Amino acid sequence: MPYHHGDLRAALIDAAVDAIESDGVDRLSLRDLARRVGVSHAAPAHHFGDRTGLFTAIAADGFDRLVRELVASGGDFVAAGVAYVRFATAEPGRFAVMFRPELLREDDPALAAARDRAGDLLRAGAGAGAGAGAAAGDTRANALAAWSLVHGFATLWNAGAIDAPAGAAPDELARAVASRLFLRGTDAP
Amino acid sequence: MPYHHGDLRAALIDAAVDAIESDGVDRLSLRDLARRVGVSHAAPAHHFGDRTGLFTAIAADGFDRLVRELVASGGDFVAAGVAYVRFATAEPGRFAVMFRPELLREDDPALAAARDRAGDLLRAGAGAGAGAGAAAGDTRANALAAWSLVHGFATLWNAGAIDAPAGAAPDELARAVASRLFLRGTDAP
DNA sequence: AAGGAAACTTGTCAATGCCTAGATTGGTCG
DNA sequence: CGACCAATCTAGGCATTGACAAGTTTCCTT
Known part of the structure; x- marks a missing residue:
């Protein structure tokens, strides 16, 4: 897995949309999202704050x-x-x-x-x-x-x-x- | 403050409705709710699971x-x-x-x-x-x-x-x- | 090739949800 | 009247989370 993901921002949005669709908005966890995409727990914060x-x-x-x-x-x-x-x-x-x-x-x-x-x-x-x-x-x-x-x-x-x-x-x-x-x-x- | 609240269940629902109205559903915290009503952090669990x-x-x-x-x-x-x-x-x-x-x-x-x-x-x-x-x-x-x-x-x-x-x-x-x-x-x- | 910016990681902290165990109260039945 | 008992609430602990700070790796420009 390369250090740079390529298009992490889009990947995170896709994963988030899937997660929201199946489990609802409030069960969405940024850390779980990061896990699904295969990056560190703080990576989402860099793109979205x-x-x-x-x-x-x-x-x-x-x-x-x-x-x-x-x-x-x-x-x-x-x-x-x-x-x-x-x-x-x-x-x-x-x-x-x-x-x-x-x-x-x-x-x-x-x-x-x-x-x-x-x-x-x-x-x-x-x-x-x-x-x-x-x-x-x-x-x-x-x-x-x-x-x-x-x-x-x-x-x-x-x-x-x-x-x-x-x-x-x-x-x-x-x-x-x-x-x-x-x-x-x-x-x- | 008496040990028994009287009607804690209704009080929690009221407080929850107010909190949801002002901050949204997913920002609702059971512990904060308990704090507002003045009971321990585990009291809500007894009434609602x-x-x-x-x-x-x-x-x-x-x-x-x-x-x-x-x-x-x-x-x-x-x-x-x-x-x-x-x-x-x-x-x-x-x-x-x-x-x-x-x-x-x-x-x-x-x-x-x-x-x-x-x-x-x-x-x-x-x-x-x-x-x-x-x-x-x-x-x-x-x-x-x-x-x-x-x-x-x-x-x-x-x-x-x-x-x-x-x-x-x-x-x-x-x-x-x-x-x-x-x-x-x-x-x- | 060098330097700087962007992308990502590691570490940490307070707060939360939920679980287990214990304390207190009100009612019920002898 | 008193002893039990179920319901109500408290206390403590644990794994997980969001946000923050600081460091590391890669890319891009010049």
Whole structure:
């Protein structure tokens, strides 16, 4: 094992994401992380400072990934919502950290930038998709409703609170659920 | 200070809820909790066994309180949703634990019972409120959409992710957001 | 080749969770 | 009334952890 790891920072983040996914955030130990990667117990501190720094790095990276998924999904509201849910359920270890301010260094520039990018994207997507059928001026409430819906679904799914048939895909169920929003006159009797 | 505290169990839960609310779940220390209440460092273990036991007790109590709020809100969907949000935002310390399986002893009877009561109530409320205007057979998706919406809103609010005007009441904003669900034909052009 | 910065290690300390054993109290039954 | 007994709480100890300080190895630039 060479003295220099190569890309220890990324390896630590990967290991941390895996550990969070299987055991939860608060059972994550920096020393155990170092053991898994095969470095000394103080190596993580050099890259992240402390626990908070590690979580902050994971969250910033997570928002970047989320942005990429949202962009790739196209502009449509439902598609963006499905992409949001797919990201959250496919990467629960990352998602579990992204909306937990107590765990994060809020003034971190990388985190703030990545989060802002994601926020702009979400607002724009929801406003565009929903604005067509709704009264003007409600776009803020509409965007908030859309974000709340997909965020809540993803959170509940990751918590195991939604009992779906075995093998069901969360993003497909999310599509059915998200389309309940902003039902138009055509669906009414 | 008497040897017997009187109601140490409740006092520990109260102190834990306060601590979680201000510092987050994972910064909660059983020893610090004991110090705040004025008992020895091993006293909490007698009542809860371990950390997981404490969180489980908090969650079970939380679901009981949520059930009471939902019942008191009346049968209407929007009212129940607003009550859900009000509970979650008024008791963030309790809510922060209730949907975190890694923190809980899932097989605890009290927790399972309280959670089931809350679940039944949520399904019934959402189904009744939304069924009127939606196609039959979609009640499951409708209930899920409603629950996801309010849960997501509450989660995002507690995370500080929603930038509302200073002093804004979360449950009022939630009412505006929740009414975006299941818009009927009358609202469409 | 030399020097400095970056990456990583070793050692240490207070604090924590959990375990075992002991002390104190309140109730219960003769 | 008094003796037991279970429940409640205390005391002590151990392995592990996060954070800090100081030293060592490697890489990069000039």
